[in-house]
Amino acid sequence: MLADKTILLVIGGGIAAFKALDLMRRLRERGARIVPVLTPAAEQFVTPLSVSALAGHKVYRDLFDLTDEAEMGHIELSRSADLILVAPATANLMARMAGGLADDLATTLLLATDTPVMVVPAMNVRMWLHPATQRNLEVLRADGIKVVGPVDGDMACGEHGPGRMSEVSDIVAAVAAHFSDGPLAGKHVLVTSGPTHEPIDPVRYIANRSSGAQGTALAVALRDLGARVSFVTGPADVPPPEGVEVHAVQTAQQMLAAVEGALPADAAVMAAAVADWRVATASDSKMKKVGSGAVPALNFVENPDILRTVAQADQRPKLVVGFAAETDDVVAHATAKRARKGCDWIVANDVSPATGIMGGTENAVTLITGKGAETWPRLSKGETARRLAARIAEALE
Template sequence: MPGQANPDHAVLSGRRVLLVIAGGIAAYKSLDLIRRLRERGVTVRAVLTEAGARFVTPLSVQALTEGTVYQDLWSLTDESEMGHIRLSREADLVVVAPATANLLARMAAGMADDLAATVLLATDKPVLVAPAMNVRMWQHAATRANMALLESRGVRRVGPNDGVMACNEYGPGRMAEPMEIVDAVAAFFAEQAEGEGPQPLAGRHALVTSGPTHEPIDPVRYIANRSSGKQGHAIAAALARLGAAVTLVSGPTRQPDPAGCRVVHVETAREMLAACEAALPADVAVCAAAVADWRVAAEADRKLKKDGSGPPALALTENPDILATLSQAGPRRPALVVGFAAETGDVLAYAAAKRARKGCDWIVANDVSPGTGTFGGSDNTVHLIRADGSDSWPTMSKEAVAARLAEAIAGQFERR
């Protein structure tokens, strides 16, 4: 893989990578690797070995992945919530960086003596390793035999590079640079995409809304909610991967624009509605944005000041109902309109009532109560409600929810 031209990074958006960080001085590069992957729309979960934690802290990895860092095979909390089997399989690719001589040897022997080795033995997904070790260790017959055996089993490799080691020796053994690993990851997904066959949503236009809206009170303050936009952006990326031409209308969010999507950035509910209407006609509309129900009736043109007379009275007025508007019968109504219901209790009942009230075809309902971690988190537990019944999906990553919903949408059009 070294020496390849850089592949198109567009294939990375919405992909899921499980990163195993082993113990070596090159572990510091894994932090930059996480950042580079996430900039390109990749969701990264991390497994940190005991030795790896001597070089990078779990807190650093957690801050960059914005998710749990998995370390202990015997953690009952992690095992009950995730489990090494799910962890090993809820990814599109497993990347080991740095891949030390010790971990490569344990992989070759099929050992399962810690979480990292167990995950690598249990996974049914492709594995990419970035070896990093002393030049003599890399050139040793045992390491060469282990690497050859792993490659014969389908394990992919990037690096190592020549250079000066931390031990001041020179030669092959330096871990590939983060962008080289990103290129290798992108190359894998590009090859995978070439063999995926026809795209079921090719020729369809999908409209997706995502994120919160910000409703100004004055030039400084606004009304908003805790939506991160992760779910909506993941849905847009998933629909694009199935061949749809996607228009994503996004409220303010820190999520990177999904590759392959036309993105319209807005702030308020009224701007979002206008952008949605301008994007019509569409075959499917997925309203995943958490649109503010109300706005201030009269926005102040100057910052409101405390004058000792108490807080100002804020008169509220209703925002336009984007889901109901798109669901209205007419020649420009999308053939399939999907809404979201973020509830904190009686999720199924409230969501079913919302579907009937709004006039949409499907509702994706989820529980956003405090403690669920849904808002801003990486996982989601949803129920898909249709006119003819409902399905409850297991807890999974937001990217997995997006992929499953996109497949359901494609299946609906195929049946029609």
């Protein structure tokens, strides 16, 4: 899928640099030609010899190397690739890119190029969440630079949270999507999926019967049309697909934070079955029976309205698609929901127990738009996803 494509790989100086070694191997397996560039800090984590061996190409390291400048000057090097991939992109490297600095070979190449650039951030969770890093991220996105990840996970420093470098398979899929000639090539689509779990105490929670199968199928269908997919999923019964940016969450509040962090996007498909309420104050310890037949009182508060938040966001996607799982008066309730939430489309379905749709393998939906209601036949969730993805591609053209 990447045959005849030249990728200039800039390896930043972070512990995640070791992933760049596997990344080069995977990209070469798909036919790409890798031209590696090491920052001085990167050499503290990976060696030029290992990088050269896995890239199958000479490593570029020094801006003032007379031999390299004679063979291929940094200006020519910066423009000879089909894509410049920065992986990992550290907080420092992103800051220098956003500021337009050119104080080493990597930043000089990035400033002197007119080639598309894709960055894969990786850093400590506090660094990623720092306002300075978020400002730099917005500058890079505004400059047209594509961003892959980061994802939530364990850090080498022992902390947990957003900032972990995306998995190699996801980076490869993002690169492939960049070069794809599919109708969604170059588009970023946000998909939410699965249920949310709202804790009552450490062992009990409020949830619903959503399996996450429909949202997962949608992520796959959109990915296969060339989109870069940010996939925010609750604790679903099905594993997340490969080739998408996965953000795993538990609660509605966590899902909202992940969704807002994934914006801007060209489209948002909000397929998650978010719990409407949560316990106002979850117990820190397991609630015990008192033996007298007394039942504890649970005080509920409303969860954030994620669909409405996205539909009214300053960075509102061009297309916002909501889902409505109903048990009666499906079209009427879903039509009212579309108006109430401010989204463009609503995908409505009947999830009453007799249908077997909630948690099943098939779906029967009605697509509600500004033009009215369009009822689709009962299909597999995969085919339903492919139909909806095709309609989304048409809307974004």
